[in-house]
Amino acid sequence: MEVRDLTVVFEGRGRRVAAVDGVSFTVPPRQSFGLVGESGSGKSTILRAICGLAPVTGGTVRIDGEAPPAGRLAFARRVQMVFQDPYGSLHPRHTVDRVLSEPLQIHGFKDRDARVSAVLSDVGLGPEFRFRLPHQLSGGQRQRVAIARALVTEPDILLLDEPTSALDASIQAEILNLLNRLRREKGLTFLMVSHDLAVIDHMCDRLLVMQNGRMVEELSRTSLDSRAVSADYTRALLVASEGFRRGAPAPEAVPVSR
Numbered sequence: 001m002e003v004r005d006l007t008v009v010f011e012g013r014g015r016r017v018a019a020v021d022g023v024s025f026t027v028p029p030r031q032s033f034g035l036v037g038e039s040g041s042g043k044s045t046i047l048r049a050i051c052g053l054a055p056v057t058g059g060t061v062r063i064d065g066e067a068p069p070a071g072r073l074a075f076a077r078r079v080q081m082v083f084q085d086p087y088g089s090l091h092p093r094h095t096v097d098r099v100l101s102e103p104l105q106i107h108g109f110k111d112r113d114a115r116v117s118a119v120l121s122d123v124g125l126g127p128e129f130r131f132r133l134p135h136q137l138s139g140g141q142r143q144r145v146a147i148a149r150a151l152v153t154e155p156d157i158l159l160l161d162e163p164t165s166a167l168d169a170s171i172q173a174e175i176l177n178l179l180n181r182l183r184r185e186k187g188l189t190f191l192m193v194s195h196d197l198a199v200i201d202h203m204c205d206r207l208l209v210m211q212n213g214r215m216v217e218e219l220s221r222t223s224l225d226s227r228a229v230s231a232d233y234t235r236a237l238l239v240a241s242e243g244f245r246r247g248a249p250a251p252e253a254v255p256v257s258r
């Protein structure tokens, strides 16, 4: 996935917000790339622009060298998104079976029954979950269903928008480990948003630090672990990211520059 000079501007009611301002990065196949930064830095808007939920005001998004096609159905099968809130992202009156069968129907898959069983098993849910409604599931189980919904059409790329931040800490680790296992087993490419450097460190090979819609710096996980960062803002994020305990001693706190 290649994102070049991506700009997203929201306009309305006399306001103009440059939510994303000239952002570029490349994610090679089967790698995991993180977008990190404080609230409002434009992370979610990048994911939304890639899958057509936010307007691309400038720049390009290319997958395997091609721009997303106008019809988007084939693109939508290959690039799936998992949202932050497993409570809001599932229809309250749709069973798990319906949630997982509908994308298969839309994309013309034939052996729907077998695919629904297989994907439930992939995300660690037994057949007893198949005809439950969302309110009959825990938060972690709901997020497993949301991940199954993203996987059921066999995409190559998952766009993960804070997939564990609405969950309890113990469940967060379970879901992150599940995602890592699925990426390995299915050869998936991840683009993952988090405000938490510890999560990005656990999940991603490389990361882009964002502030106010702009790129601050791109780093490898190794540079992050050894605190080989060049921007003051990244150092401030390291200090602010509680639970980030790996690597060298925490760098000196610096104010977040704006």
Ligand SMILES: Nc1ncnc2c1ncn2[C@@H]1O[C@H](COP(=O)(O)OP(=O)(O)OP(=O)(O)O)[C@@H](O)[C@H]1O
Binding pocket: 010, 011, 017, 018, 019, 037, 038, 039, 040, 041, 042, 043, 044, 045, 046, 195
């Ligand atoms: N549909 C929209 N209309 C107008 N402004 C928007 C819209 N979506 C996002 N914004 C603005 O764009 C900026 C970036 O928002 P975005 O949600 O991408 O940030 P974020 O880094 O993902 O934050 P968070 O971690 O809180 O989700 C914010 O100033 C936000 O208010």
